[in-house]
Amino acid sequence: MVVVMKTSATQAEIEQVVERVRTAGGEAFVSPGELRTIIGLVGDTTRFMELPLSQLPGVENVIRVGRPYKLVARELHPEPSVVKVGSHPVDRRTVTVIAGPCAVESEQQAMEAAHMAKRAGAHLLRGGAYKPRTSPYSFQGLAKQGLEILAACREETGLPVVTEVLEARDVDLVSSLADCLQIGARNMQNFSLLKEVGKAHVPVILKRGLSATVEEWLMAAEYVAREGNMDIILCERGIRTFETATRNTLDLAGMAVAREATHLPVIVDPSHATGVRELVGPMSRAAVAAGADGIMVEIHPHPEAALSDGPQALTGDDLDRLVDEIAALGASLGRPVSGYQREAGRTPSMGWGSPQQ
Amino acid sequence: MVVVMKTSATQAEIEQVVERVRTAGGEAFVSPGELRTIIGLVGDTTRFMELPLSQLPGVENVIRVGRPYKLVARELHPEPSVVKVGSHPVDRRTVTVIAGPCAVESEQQAMEAAHMAKRAGAHLLRGGAYKPRTSPYSFQGLAKQGLEILAACREETGLPVVTEVLEARDVDLVSSLADCLQIGARNMQNFSLLKEVGKAHVPVILKRGLSATVEEWLMAAEYVAREGNMDIILCERGIRTFETATRNTLDLAGMAVAREATHLPVIVDPSHATGVRELVGPMSRAAVAAGADGIMVEIHPHPEAALSDGPQALTGDDLDRLVDEIAALGASLGRPVSGYQREAGRTPSMGWGSPQQ
Amino acid sequence: MVVVMKTSATQAEIEQVVERVRTAGGEAFVSPGELRTIIGLVGDTTRFMELPLSQLPGVENVIRVGRPYKLVARELHPEPSVVKVGSHPVDRRTVTVIAGPCAVESEQQAMEAAHMAKRAGAHLLRGGAYKPRTSPYSFQGLAKQGLEILAACREETGLPVVTEVLEARDVDLVSSLADCLQIGARNMQNFSLLKEVGKAHVPVILKRGLSATVEEWLMAAEYVAREGNMDIILCERGIRTFETATRNTLDLAGMAVAREATHLPVIVDPSHATGVRELVGPMSRAAVAAGADGIMVEIHPHPEAALSDGPQALTGDDLDRLVDEIAALGASLGRPVSGYQREAGRTPSMGWGSPQQ
């Protein structure tokens, strides 16, 4: 850390800062400037972080240096982590594809979607049983029944299942039925939930909050890790900005910064990031090209009848094409979609972003 | 609602939209334009909102008209609501002052702060027992012990107590010891918590989320109201923007828009909005001038030793001056600080924003 | 400035940084940490700012300390500046009121508006002759003819005139006809224009850019000051955020931060900040309560026929009431509206934000 003194700070005020730091077991180096003095703090910075140095007389401000997270930081764990969901490893050598409906609406709808995902070559099935909705008058999900339907879909297709958990007291139940938990964007700083998921023995996908910095996102992961659960997959899903042409603004550079800062896998959700079906293809391609370790997309057998987020859901054909594209692109970058085999007669098509358009 | 058709939409596609709306029990009026056709939807719009009209062929987009909240809307409840916290009514005729430490750190610290609040003329005491902190390595609050300390402070000073509740399963406990719950900015869309608080029989202060629109904020209040709890106080506490000179950007116009849209009282938290002690005074004055029904500020007997948010905490003297200012200002606007009597010899001072500065 | 070295930085890399700083005439103090080393730089920081230190091997990042502006900084010029526009001093002891139409549309409209401003007690008349419009198909202003109309209004009412200048080559013409130039939000970083205005001998109102930090705003003022023109009035007019309930988000805390950082007067434009007529009153009151040195509002004799920005324009009656309110409020804070005398029989009313509402 660095303490910046005011132009008007006295020698006694400078010494008081040095004293406080030494008392806390650190070392302080003074750089006496003409206009203002800077004090460099050295030692166990987590201890200094809690010191109210900025409150001492003569202090202008205190600048934190270095990263506040440890367990999820790459700095001390250079080797990339592999997170196993069911039998599928989410890693940095391959591109993982997760697909499924926004909400589980019925057994038939979910089963149809699961078969769509399986056919296209997805590795994991996603589906919401508990739905966080802006309006209390919107469909809120099938809850436990939805979890059971997802388990039945796994039975039938063999795809491990990812589903969102909304509160701490549901973690046990959801963990017992799903292969991977999801913490949604709105809950990224629901610290009770983070701690409870940290005690569970299932992997978790942690979405970035709408207005969370990359650092706050990694601090949220640190909450989970600190309770003992290191099977964390980060998921970028767009941040809130002034632009209204898309639902959120997909921050692929933020994804890349996070992926560099941590050893955990980082994936991208282009469906929620954009809210526009035609952008899911281009943004999935962009995510993989930028180095994302996977994508998570929404599909629906009948988007025009979807109970939530229909405008961004892909059809089965859309998903087939998307996986074809991702596989072709990944191959050119040395990052295969594992298990992928192009069906004879299918050629990847590009929609928005193609040379024809 | 309004459905905007694509330039290329056919007559059949237009008719399909009309048909779907009628089937759902609504009425659809077609405005056939040269370039594009617009369809006005009339009837029970909550039913249409769930119709996936934007997925129908030929539809460019669907525009919602009117407000999605009902119970908290002023439109149908023109009379302002009064929310009673303990014996203190939070209303639109007076300015309510809430003060207390960010976190309860010890009985001594809390009690000192409570006496500071009482002396200055505050009506309610705030204090955090459960603390949502960005870092898992930061002080997380005294939990139940903190609640008991707050209850002791109420015993001693007579000030009703406001404290944050972080998760659904704590609502009963916190309700039993506090006079008013607080839902923090990070939990504004923690829908499980909102519903649980909606079932409780205590008033609640609902803070606006860091990246929540005014409409989303009111929808969060609607969640609470829908479960039967109408004793809701809204609290603007700054939104996240690109500006880094302050911790957040206080949105007083958003506060005024919310206050116009709802019958509930709306207050302002200038401490978290700015994160800078010297701005708490000017922003409190501004809030009252803009029509806020109260302010909530952080105080600490020894800010330089605070375990959290020291840089924004006021001292007892600061608070005395602030209440003096607010009282003088409120008087000139016809909105008294109830029970306020200026102590002889004390003159309001203005700090930042004063003519001298 | 502070140079933060990477965890992996070698001793030689640390020495290279020290060497580069010394060569440039500065002094470097090394704080050797366990995890990483920090180097404090002391001396003429403007010289270091141009050094590409962050490019040297082993450097993680470089943190600037202190403020990059000088001439407009309060640090070295503690005395508040007074900017005289015509005969009216814009200062920190009184509240200046500037009013007028968004655009000069005709001699009759401008003259009516000027009389409205005069009657209400405004000190300066604003009006746009050159209009920056998002669409090329919108009304672009009367240009030179508009300037002449404004000059005629000044002739008739005695109010000095403020008007926007859009490009460097118009500065001479506009300076010759107006009493005060205005640089609009979109041009805040039009450096050619800033430099040209800096060479002119008329005061200037410099609006904050839609996405400008307070620091960038002050740096824009520094451009003007550096060319010799110190008669600068800063004007906060809202920043762009995700919130769509108002046109922009008025940043009163940013205004207060700027006012503390500089010796220049700082005013507020609540009309453009909100885009909503009913918010102009509450936000004007809030601005004055927060310490703003003046307000600038849009008026129109017939808002329903305005060629631009009708939805935010006040009528003459609105303006009368607004000035009454501001005067009452300012009086309670020790900051009078100079020359103001309440007309018999007129009582200030508050609209949005009043106890009745």
Place this chain on the structure above:
Amino acid sequence: MVVVMKTSATQAEIEQVVERVRTAGGEAFVSPGELRTIIGLVGDTTRFMELPLSQLPGVENVIRVGRPYKLVARELHPEPSVVKVGSHPVDRRTVTVIAGPCAVESEQQAMEAAHMAKRAGAHLLRGGAYKPRTSPYSFQGLAKQGLEILAACREETGLPVVTEVLEARDVDLVSSLADCLQIGARNMQNFSLLKEVGKAHVPVILKRGLSATVEEWLMAAEYVAREGNMDIILCERGIRTFETATRNTLDLAGMAVAREATHLPVIVDPSHATGVRELVGPMSRAAVAAGADGIMVEIHPHPEAALSDGPQALTGDDLDRLVDEIAALGASLGRPVSGYQREAGRTPSMGWGSPQQ
């Protein structure tokens, strides 16, 4: 357009709106709802846009439908445009590479950079002679001398030259020496400059403003087009958000939305968007994968000595690798880098975002 009436609107107020629209030559269709009435407006909407309908009594708000730009809209010009810069066509079938130094610092530096660009396979050379800098104390560019150096570089390498123009009165001079003008982000709504460039007979790269919506960006292009210059290339370069890990937030979805909405080519500048050298590669790949028609990157023969933006400049080797990657990726998507031939022995490497990392 759609006019939404207030709940309290009377029949007479509804009729007044209809009347105003008819008088202006349009047609108005009334949808009488239980709670509120909606009026659909049909006809020449540009005429309605100027009508102050929102000012009429009983009107709640007015919603614009459709797009306000015409000449640059794809709706009426479905065929993609090709913009020729010197002999190089910027189109949608190939990927254009533009490279060069942020600022022209000296003949030697510019010439070295030009040779780096040429060797790597770039099609156009960029370089700044006039530099918009936040601080008046920063290097401001070599002006006319810089333009002459760029012309000499073109002479030597054959690469057409792109350079920024900062103000209307420089357009003639810059046009006479460069092959393509650039309008920077800060000048995107400098309407005088847009109009002047619209009258010039050279192509222009129009960067998106830091806080401009896609629609405002296209409206800025419409200003240029309306004066007769249709040779416009749009360039996404990041928007301003709360995230500070990168200089700006690259909005690739916004790029894709713009590319769908217009017939003009759209390119991406990953250097300014991120401000981080290690992100230029991943974001260039992402841009091409998302469908961008080209990339513009900053290079420098000696980044550690650069007078501006050193932290984001690529070296010659970096650029070689980047073009290799883009070419491989483009080939897999059917969008070649025209004229590209991989040098024997060079294998594309990926840095950040590679499977190894």
